[in-house]
Amino acid sequence: MSIEERINKIINEIPKGVTLIAVSKTRTLEEMEEAYKTGIRDYGENKVQELIEKEEKFYKDVRWHLIGHLQRNKVKYIVGKVHLIHSLDNVRLLEEIEKRYFESGETANVLIQINIGKDPNKSGILIEDLEGLIETCEKCNNVKVKGLMTVIPKGTEESNRRYFNEMKKIYDSLSKKRYNNITMEYLSMGMSGDYKIAIEEDANIIRIGEGIFGKRAYNNI
Ligand SMILES: *Cc1c(COP(=O)(O)O)cnc(C)c1O
Numbered sequence: 054m055s056i057e058e059r060i061n062k063i064i065n066e067i068p069k070g071v072t073l074i075a076v077s078k079t080r081t082l083e084e085m086e087e088a089y090k091t092g093i094r095d096y097g098e099n100k101v102q103e104l105i106e107k108e109e110k111f112y113k114d115v116r117w118h119l120i121g122h123l124q125r126n127k128v129k130y131i132v133g134k135v136h137l138i139h140s141l142d143n144v145r146l147l148e149e150i151e152k153r154y155f156e157s158g159e160t161a162n163v164l165i166q167i168n169i170g171k172d173p174n175k176s177g178i179l180i181e182d183l184e185g186l187i188e189t190c191e192k193c194n195n196v197k198v199k200g201l202m203t204v205i206p207k208g209t210e211e212s213n214r215r216y217f218n219e220m221k222k223i224y225d226s227l228s229k230k231r232y233n234n235i236t237m238e239y240l241s242m243g244m245s246g247d248y249k250i251a252i253e254e255d256a257n258i259i260r261i262g263e264g265i266f267g268k269r270a271y272n273n274i
Pocket of ligand 1 (some may be wrong): 120
């Protein structure tokens with residue numbers, strides 16, 4: 054199947070309110086252009102360097118999503134270039150985002166990434182630390198929290214569903230509270246292998262790489 058065919062197949066399967074992010078990490082601009090031609094305007098990158106290089110060269114009417122771990126010393130490069138940062142997971146990173154966006158007079162839209170599987174090798178905040186991060190978010194002026202994101206541990210359909218469902222519960226409970234600067238609009242979860250389950254558990258942003266572009270070959274880069 055071509056990139057176009059894969060995208061059309063996915064688009065036909067997902068409900069209208071779900072945003073499909075084409076995860077374009079390691080992909081060439083030519084491959085991304087194939088996605089662009091089918092109407093895809095949301096692109097996800099996991100590295101700051103790659104995102105800013107592509108942002109400069111690619112079509113200007115696209116929305117860039119930073120979906121990978123964000124180091125504090127890289128925040129300054131993405132100000133004004135990213136539609137949504139999916140990977141806020143600690144207070145010091147938040148403080149750096151607030152500072153850099155304040156200096157530029159911009160507002161950062163972010164999702165809090167939750168390490169729902171408590172996987173020591175994954176980024177994301179642990180649920181027990183969430184409250185502290187939220188308290189600091191409430192004091193920000195240049196950061197707006199728009200929802201939650203997760204990358205779940207590899208597992209069975211059953212464990213995938215359980216993690217997605219836990220995320221939805223956290224999302225719903227935060228939705229019911231009234232916070233400064235924090236609204237629950239986006240639940241970003243589901244990748245190539247599990248996006249259908251994620252949507253059943255109420256994801257409204259899915260992030261798909263290989264399911265659109267085919268297998269990634271990291272060693273070609
Ligand atoms: C790579 C990546 C994806 C996409 O993964 P696929 O399995 O290629 O669909 C989604 N989310 C994050 C955070 C990623 O790093």
